[in-house]
Amino acid sequence: MGKLYKFLKYFFITFWAVFVVAPFLWALTTSFKDFNSVNGGATYIPWVDFEPKLEGWRVLIKSPANGGVDIIEPYFNSLFVTCTASLISIVLGTLSAYALSRFTFKAGFVKNNDITFFFISQRIMPPIVLSIPFFLFLGAINLLDSLIGLIVVYIVLLMPIAVWIMVDFFNKVPREIDETALIDGCNPYQAFFKVVLPNSIPGLIVAGMFCIIFGWIDFFFAFILTFTEVQLLPVKIVALNSSITPWWSLSASALVSVAPLIIVAFIVERYLSKGNLSGAIK
């Protein structure tokens, strides 16, 4: 029984790992190929099956005038928009999550849980529903096709994630810790910054990572709300997907675009498993 279970477990893990990793390996090898290696049938192992070339990667940084695709500007646009929006979302989201977790709000039938649900409901709506209002809104304040406008939109998309994760996290931090801080002479702000926040770092990291992931992969709003001035990486990469761009540079750009997410995934994985508060309360 035990042995069979162990075998099945590792069998499925291996199967799944191959299933997930294979496309990446394929993209990785392709990015080092040239015309002959791609069109001469399936080849897998560099130096054995084909001679690796760096042409696919060089194209990425060349300007279009020199036959390149220039993803550097969209790349930094994407980094800037994602990081700024994530940071603002985390700051605002953490503050509102703390308030929702610790204080009782009441406005008619609207209570804490309803407010929390309101935040989450922003994510339940299909994005297409929001696209027209966002378009009109950004148009009205002259922020269409600008980085600031995208940041504003992304804050709306990312803050619910931050609120949702942090409310849950703060609910698990015992209230008695705040109370002890108050008793020990902290005013409520000091209690939050000196005691609650330092104990919420795992939660902050997880929330931050989720914001970065969702911000980074968004194609829809980046596509709808920008035209010529600004371009984000997902839009740029989709635009590359044509017969003109060779496969090797397409593979290279795909790998470059998922690289930040892979780094983020490793960090999240470490903190998701230890996001607990043992020792605060037994």
Place this chain on the structure above:
Amino acid sequence: MNLVAENLSYKPDEQFHLNEVSFNFEKGNIYTILGRTLSGKTTLLKTIAGLLTPDTGAMQFEDKDFLKVPVWERNIAMVYQQFINYPHLNVFENVAFPLKQRKVDDQLISDEVTKSLKSVGLEGYETRKIQELSGGQQQRVSLARSLVKNAKILLLDEPLVNLDYKLREQLREEFKNIFSQGLSENSIVVFSTTDPREAMEINGEVIVLDEGKVLQVGPAKEIFENPKTLKVAEISNDPPMNILKASIETNKIKFEEIEVELPNHLSNLKEKNFNLGIRASDIKLSDSGFEFEVELAEISGSETLLHLKRGNSRIIVSIEEVLNFNIHDKVKISFNISKIYAFNENGVLSSSPFGGSYV
């Protein structure tokens, strides 16, 4: 200069958490709040701390309206029944936290923290992480943190309840030492507990609390000897005092077809029918006694608690040795009649072996 409260009431939902609670706590004394779980002990301590604002009532301390002083300016210390420390700080930093908050000089902080950790027996643990300590040690850290402040009011909310038996005994001794030597004339200690023995051992002024209401206030000895009502008798004894419906007929007490002699202290009882109260420890096994049926026998430590039944009455007897009984065994017991309490039909003490009466 005392901590005086008048008619504190707190009713966040259907039930009173505090119901017209008044007290007058003097400096240099220890007060024990005795009550079962959910009796309002924690609510009362949190109200004194300022973490809760009562719906009605007033509280004065050092000529100030205490309810208007925010928590962080009250100069109090509190130890919770859960072991609350700051998980991101080590032992030294935890104890130093309240002093740092007061912007005390670093050298002085270091001296005070060392002194405080020494008084709870944790010297040498300064750089340990909180998570690495056992439950008892964590509780001692929070005790050290509350002692280091030299607070004018020290609140201890069932500080021993989450510890295992041995640690509890040990820490209780330490508490007694700390109370007897460390406390200045200027501080008030309020200790809450569900355990009557703890209340008696600490031997301060006891406040018996039930459903948010103060039932009786007095020295521990007085509460033990002359409980004001049946409820107090129940709360202040462990196991609870046995209560039996009894009547007096021509110099005999009758209950469950048992007749015992009328003890002297009950001779001028006015009513015929009353509630007879007797402690589990005042009933003995005796061959010449009355027959009861065993419902349950619990062995706890070195004593045996026998749950007995006769007719409609159930009683608990504690025997100072470990004995084995089977369910439905018949045992014979005798009552120490000089230790019988009488409560009238409203549950108020009408006569006690120690001469008290509230009728």
